[in-house]
Amino acid sequence: MPDDSHNSELPPETKLTRSKLRWAKEQKFLTGREMVPGAERLPPGQHLTRDWPVLDLGIQPDVPLSTWRLQILGKVAEPLDLSWDDFQALPQSTFLSDIHCVTTWSRYDNTWEGVSTRDLLMRCDPAESATHVMLHSYDGYTTNLALEDFAAPNALIATHWQGQPIAREHGGPARLVVPHLYFWKSAKWLRAIEFLEADKRGFWEVNGYHNHADPWAEERYSED
Template sequence: MSDDGVGLFGRLKDKLVESKKRWAQDGRLLTGAPDPRRAQRLPPGQRLVATWPVLDLGIQPDIPLNVWRITVDGLVENPTVWKWGEFTDEAMVRRTSDIHCVTAWSRYDNEWEGMSARHLLSVVRPRPEAQHVIFHSYDTYTTNVPLADFDAADVLLAVKWNGAPIAREHGGPVRVVIPKLYFWKSAKWIKRIEFSQHDKPGFWEVRGYHNYGDPWLEQRYDDE
């Protein structure tokens, strides 16, 4: 696999990317609903589904467990690289949460198992100046969240979904799960977690999507 991503991005589904960029330009799916401040479980503009739709950039990297690695670096006291067995030997937790996708579907009661973000933070120990977390994926995708949102009780690096290993098309062997934000922030095929003093907008954030992505505020697209 090429870390520079030139070969991978050359094979992206350009039509999908351009289509979603137009969604941002046109404000598609915005309802104009008032801010409900999470008074309801289903965010505005969303529809409930029973399946788990597959959405990606046209690439589903196949990462053998014997070569899988995750690197945690940047502004941390203890930069860490885990191999698969080392990662799964760490403390694992179970969490149940909902998925809210920016393409207007939501799925309730997903059962996850994996390493909690708070356990990861206790291992790597971010420096005081670290304010942002940047996720890097094996398909060269990136996305960004504030450290304060990563440091939440329901955030984890999931290895299982509903009792089974997370399938490749859904981001296995390990994906991020951040329930309070639109699901594009929950990066699939995670390979690196970078702690930074400065924000670094990722793949969709520089293509017209909101930098934060709160579903209950309908922060689908950049409003600037």
């Protein structure tokens, strides 16, 4: 399990979390209009914004670079415990992608800099039995991904957005970016990536949200 020495318990319910739980029960925002990914740029039920709205669980952890660590653990040949300098020494990549949030906003043309998940996979060498990852954040948040989604061609652990360090409110100093899924899967304030032999649901996935989260298929809410 990840080192919990920097972790905090999840905060009490906020107005946002109460709203999102209600939306899941009501199946809010669903249009029923399924698209083929890539056929249209804007997924069904989404609207464009030029801003980057701030959404969190009521905590925005302040993680100094001097104490930041990223653990890579679980079913891997080489577990890692990376300092900020270690992380910066890894190959760095730049990707351009869109953001699609389950709360219906999308933002085009975001430039990200950081470490490609594929480069990280090359370094830690997951076991053949590994099928999923669980992401652990400094605010106590968790979310799960199938390994093939985590390893998408333009997925990365981002440290910069639009040429600037990612701000604390948006998940800095480092956050995951998996642009082909709804953005709750792109965990902020990333502190650990746990490789698993079976799927295990994270915070929103056990609270009524879809386990996969494909925006073009409108996988907003759980079918359970």
